[in-house]
Amino acid sequence: MSAASLSPRQAWLLHGGLLAIALVFPFVFHSSFAVNFGVLALFYAFIGQSWNIAGGFAGQLSFGHVAFFGAGAYASTIVQMRFGLSPWLGLPASALAGAAVGGIISVLSFRAGLKGSYFALITLAFAEVLRIVSNSVEITGGGLGMLIPMKAGAANFQFAERIGFYFVILALTVGSVAVALWLKQSRFGARLAAIRENEDAARALGIDVFAEKVKVMVLSGAMCGVGGCFFAQYFLYIDPSIVFGIDKSVEMLLVSMIGGAGTVYGPLIGAMLLAGLSEATRSLTSVQGLSLVLYGALLVVIIAFLPNGLIDLFKRRKPRLASPAPLAQAAQATQAALAAKVEK
Secondary structure, three states: OOHHHOOHHHHHHHHHHHHHHHHHHHHHOOOHHHHHHHHHHHHHHHHHHHHHHHHOOOOOOOOOOHHHHHHHHHHHHHHHHOOOOOHHHHHHHHHHHHHHHHHHHHHHHHHOOOOOHHHHHHHHHHHHHHHHHHOOOOOOOHHHOEEOOOOOEHHHOEOOOHHHHHHHHHHHHHHHHHHHHHHHHOHHHHHHHHHHHOHHHHHHOOOOHHHHHHHHHHHHHHHHHHHHHHHHHHHOEEOHHHHOOHHHHHHHHHHHHHHOOOOOOHHHHHHHHHHHHHHHHHHHOOOOOHHHHHHHHHHHHHHHHOOOOHHHHHHOOOOOOOOHHHHHHHHHHHHHHHHHHHHO
């Protein structure tokens, strides 16, 4: 049964059940390894959802989301280290930084008419530019990076036990799922779906394609920036090669595509798989880059057999008995309903 076919009561039960499982997880599996796994899985789910908002729901495929991630990481760390402000203020600072970078990149790219693979490559180029800049200026610590001193305490966004970080990233992930659910039901989400399917048709319906794409990139950038802030506080060290590294963009993209791009829970499914794979490769071998090789192999398998992601497994319980004609009628009805919803 797909999530879309659930009644409102069933949907609330599903969401409540998943949240309850997440809340009790660190108390049932309270070892340091298990809690760290939970933190990483939720972290991957959060940054994967930030990519999914733009790449899945709006069809704006990006290879450079790490630009927003790194901007958020540096903004939050600079606020704390250079200006002496509370680390908690790094969360809104990172969101603003990610949103600003997302807005600048999207305005420049969409004004130039870039889309598809051209947009994906230009985002990657912007991320590389930011890596070079952060490697050269003094305020970011240059190539040496920035080390955050350990001062355990909730007021300093540092916790003696990892369970504190677990509940912070859980709250952020729940917020990202709420955003995805809102997009599924809102007019903004309907306009994004129309743009994803056919930009020219969406423009013919009266949708301001440029404005809507900029909005979604700003939203996605803000979320990704917050992920950078959490990363900096969890590991207490950042440098240009870490927070602007291509591997972070790859992980965001893979989490969504493997789980199911454009779905609410796809990034969560993908995150659980990638977090497990990452921990397994880290503990079983010291070969550098092996996890990325396995990520790529897994992506090839998913694309070959489950092009809609692992979440498609939950949608194939019943055989497809519909004839082509009813399917075509259903597609036309869906398009008409979408057009009516957009025009309201």
